[in-house]
Amino acid sequence: MRIDQWDLLIRMVHGQTPETPQSGFIIDSPWLPGWFGTPTINYYTHDAIWFEANKKAVELFPQTIFFPGFWSEYGMCTEPSAFGARLIWTRDSLPHADKVIHTIETIDQLKKPNVRSDGLLPFMIHRLLYHRKLVEDLGHHIKFAVSRGPLNIASFLMGTTELMTALITDREKVIQLLDLITDFTMDWLRYQKDMIDSIEGIMILDDLVGFVGELDFHELALPRFKELFSAFPSRINLFHNDAHGLVCAPHLKEMGCHIFNFSFEHGLAEMQAAGGDAIILMGNIPPRDVLAQGAPGDVRDCLRHARQTVGDPKRILWSVGGGMPQDVSNENLHIFIKTVEEF
Numbered sequence: 001m002r003i004d005q006w007d008l009l010i011r012m013v014h015g016q017t018p019e020t021p022q023s024g025f026i027i028d029s030p031w032l033p034g035w036f037g038t039p040t041i042n043y044y045t046h047d048a049i050w051f052e053a054n055k056k057a058v059e060l061f062p063q064t065i066f067f068p069g070f071w072s073e074y075g076m077c078t079e080p081s082a083f084g085a086r087l088i089w090t091r092d093s094l095p096h097a098d099k100v101i102h103t104i105e106t107i108d109q110l111k112k113p114n115v116r117s118d119g120l121l122p123f124m125i126h127r128l129l130y131h132r133k134l135v136e137d138l139g140h141h142i143k144f145a146v147s148r149g150p151l152n153i154a155s156f157l158m159g160t161t162e163l164m165t166a167l168i169t170d171r172e173k174v175i176q177l178l179d180l181i182t183d184f185t186m187d188w189l190r191y192q193k194d195m196i197d198s199i200e201g202i203m204i205l206d207d208l209v210g211f212v213g214e215l216d217f218h219e220l221a222l223p224r225f226k227e228l229f230s231a232f233p234s235r236i237n238l239f240h241n242d243a244h245g246l247v248c249a250p251h252l253k254e255m256g257c258h259i260f261n262f263s264f265e266h267g268l269a270e271m272q273a274a275g276g277d278a279i280i281l282m283g284n285i286p287p288r289d290v291l292a293q294g295a296p297g298d299v300r301d302c303l304r305h306a307r308q309t310v311g312d313p314k315r316i317l318w319s320v321g322g323g324m325p326q327d328v329s330n331e332n333l334h335i336f337i338k339t340v341e342e343f
Contacts, residue, residue: 001069001143006200009065009236012280013258017314021343023336024065024282026240026261026323027057029075030094034326039091044074051131058140060330063337065317067238068144068203070135072124079148080156081119082184083110101158104170107177110157112184115191125195132196144238145192145199145231149206150181150224157181164211167220175220182224189231201236202229210243210263217247222255229256238282242322249274264321268310280315287320292327296335303339313343 008018033043036053043049054070077087080097089095101107115121128142135142148156154177155163166174193199209221229237238259241248245262252260252275261282262271268284275281285291285302294302307313318340 001065001067001141002139003141005065006141006143006236009259012315012317013236021313021316021318021340022065023063023318023340024067025319026067028071028073028323030326031324031328032057034092035328040093041089041091044089044095047127047130050127051134055138058138061333061337063341064333068142068146068201069140070128070131070142071146072127073146074120074124076148076156078120078124079153079185079188082113082115082121082188083119083157085119085157087120097156099157099159099162101162101177104166104173107173107180110177110180112180112187115184115188121188121191125192128196141198142196143199143236144201144203145189145234146203146205147185147188147228149204149209149221149228150178150185151208151212151221152206153181153185154178155208160208160211163208167212167216178220178224182227185228186231189228193232200234201238202231202234203238203240204228205240207241207243209241209248210245212247214247217251221248222251225255225257240323245271246274249279250276252276253278259317261319261323262321266321268306268316272310272315277315280317282317282319283321285320287322287325287328291320291332291336292325292329294332296331299332299335300339303336307343318343 008022012018029040029043032053033040036056038049043053057066075094077095077097081087083100085097085100087095087097113119132142189202212220236259237257239257240261242263245266249271257279259280259282260275264284264286268281271281285306290298290302310316
């Protein structure tokens, strides 16, 4: 992320309106390898390919903001790997982590990982350290510490269905697991900041927040996200949840969130009403059905319709309702950015 882009976000967080409407996207391995023309496995295993793919993106689309910027990640395997999960890799699709919790009693056997040595975490950090000067020579900087959230990580470790069931049958054990994961995630966020001093923001992704009801959100999610977003004195906190977003929207400010990337199934006006004026909304057209699979005219028309649904767009960072999906073309991304600039 360029410093002028970071400064623009800081001004938006403090209530200032950008001179021109701004677009931004979360980009990572679902989109970058195929768009760059390389097998997904190469993107993960060849650091030079990872760097060149991200470099090409920021150079081809300098008008938009890519989050978090040169994201060092291994799909959904990153955090589960530190807990000892078996990782399954394929040539052209995302990897996945095998469960490590097969019975509820297994939770008692889990130990907090060492973020300096366990799983893929050292590979993530040292990829960034090795490429940091190259990134900065491009005029970009590593600005965010990034992690999946506690509920999301728990679902990888034990399975989504099993986690939701255990909330009813073995609630205290699930709370024990979430406490362990939260403690680990605090370590992970702080370690990223300790190793890369340009980091000033926190980005957390947790779709499982959208799977719980109001009472569970207050007990299981809210206090843990408040803790994580205060892991260090960050200037911008970004939260991604592209499942059901209304359960967390009224509490985003209390969580410490500044920017919220949410599901396209929630309208911008609906989310503005739910989240309040303090939150920058990052959205909100369908990522797959419009940006990836639609024609350029579909992208333009959908954006214009979204703009018409909101009276005051100054707290909107125009994007898709989720991360950048596979198969988004240069043409569609260019027309998205151009349409936003014309607002």
